[in-house]
Amino acid sequence: MAELGVADQLADGPLDTEELATRCGAHAPSLRRVLRELASVGVVRPAGADGYELTEEGSVLRSDVPGSIRSSIRMLGEESFWYAMGKLPETVREGRSAFVARYGELYEHLGRHSEVSRLFDDYMTARAETFTRNLVTRYDFTGVGTMVDVAGGKGSILATILRANPGMRGVLLDLDHVVAHAKELLAAEGLAERCETVAGNFFDSVPEGGDAYLLASILHNWGKDDAVRILRNVRQALKPGGRVLVLEVVLPDDAQPHLANDLDLRMLAIFNGGSERSREEYAELFSLADLELEGVTELGAGACLLQAKPV
Structure with missing residues (x-):
């Protein structure tokens, strides 16, 4: 359907x-x-x-209603993602993603297949709708003149933040094939003059001079060492007095049913090393990158915004 x-x-x-x-x-x-x-x-x-x-x-x-799940359903049924979950027993036996063995790393796979990439971007936009809406009402962005969205995808989260904070400017960093989609969305939202798009790789560096750096659904894609490497690059680029904002679905502290548990199995299936994490595990990542967790804002739909500052 x-x-x-x-x-x-x-x-x-x-x-x-x-x-x-x-x-x-x-x-x-x-x-x-x-x-x-x-x-x-x-x-x-x-x-x-x-x-x-x-x-x-x-x-x-429907594709044109608030809360639409059409793109989510289509993404789950896309050939390579369907394969990933179908081969979960193999992944669990071997301890390595059967998806990666067949299709390669996810973002390389998306870079080779533009239709899958666009579908994935639409899915991520729809998935983020609830907690993005809550982000701008529950978190205080006072003092943020420039927001750098690290691996910001199509730019939907950054666009929402910029609309809610008219005095703020934005910088969106992502891979070449993604930046083109972001430019389209930001232009359509009338934000092209307030937001710069930068093609690059966060393992190499991130744009310098931001007052805040947002990493939304990024760190869960990577194992511990890679996640710390990303955070260290952000820490190095951060202005004095700046903040790091990590938006993720966070694992509960007990065995209650939670979206994060389901998502964690999808991370297991699609990535080698990626996983959902608890608050304590994120605090540990921050510490290894010379950052300190200083606050957590609940955003709904299982998501949290974790704020860190330089040590």
Whole structure:
């Protein structure tokens, strides 16, 4: 349903199966069987002799609504990500990612496949929606004249911060193939004059002179040594009195059900070394990079903003 865009086609009202199949580029008899199953789980319902309409539950699969999960579902079903989870037993047996063995490192894989890269960027934007919205209402950005978004992707988080703080300027660092997408989004948001995009690799260096450096869903991709290396580069570039802001889904301290536990298995499947971490583990990373954890802001959806300062 997500991949074919069924919910988008049903957004304006019910359609018969033949018409819906034409709009979705699908084989009508096959789609009819899928719609029957979709109706049984409540995301569409029958309308007329051979038609269907969208339910409230199914509306989250539209691409144009707040809280849409369409890009998330499409990302989970993308061939290489599906392979990663399907090969999880092999990864657990060997202690090495079967995904990496077949496709290479994730960001190299994305760099070679532009459609997968764009889908991944859309997924990350949708995934960040809840905690990005809370970020600008729950965290005080007073004193931040320049925000450097390290590996900022399409720039959706930075754009939200800049809109909420009109006096702030931004710098977005990411790889070559990602920066082009960021320029598009920032221009569309009317922020091109307030935000510079820089192509580079955070293992080499990050842009200097920021009052705050944001690392959103970055450190969990890397093992301990690499994560500390990234933080040290940020520490070196930071202005006196500056702050480091790490936005991550943080593991709970007990065995309660938590999104971070599910995400940690996906990190296990897709990366060699990447993992979700507890607050104590992030505090340890900061300490190894001559930084000190000084505050944690809950952002919802399992995410936290961890603020660190130079020691």
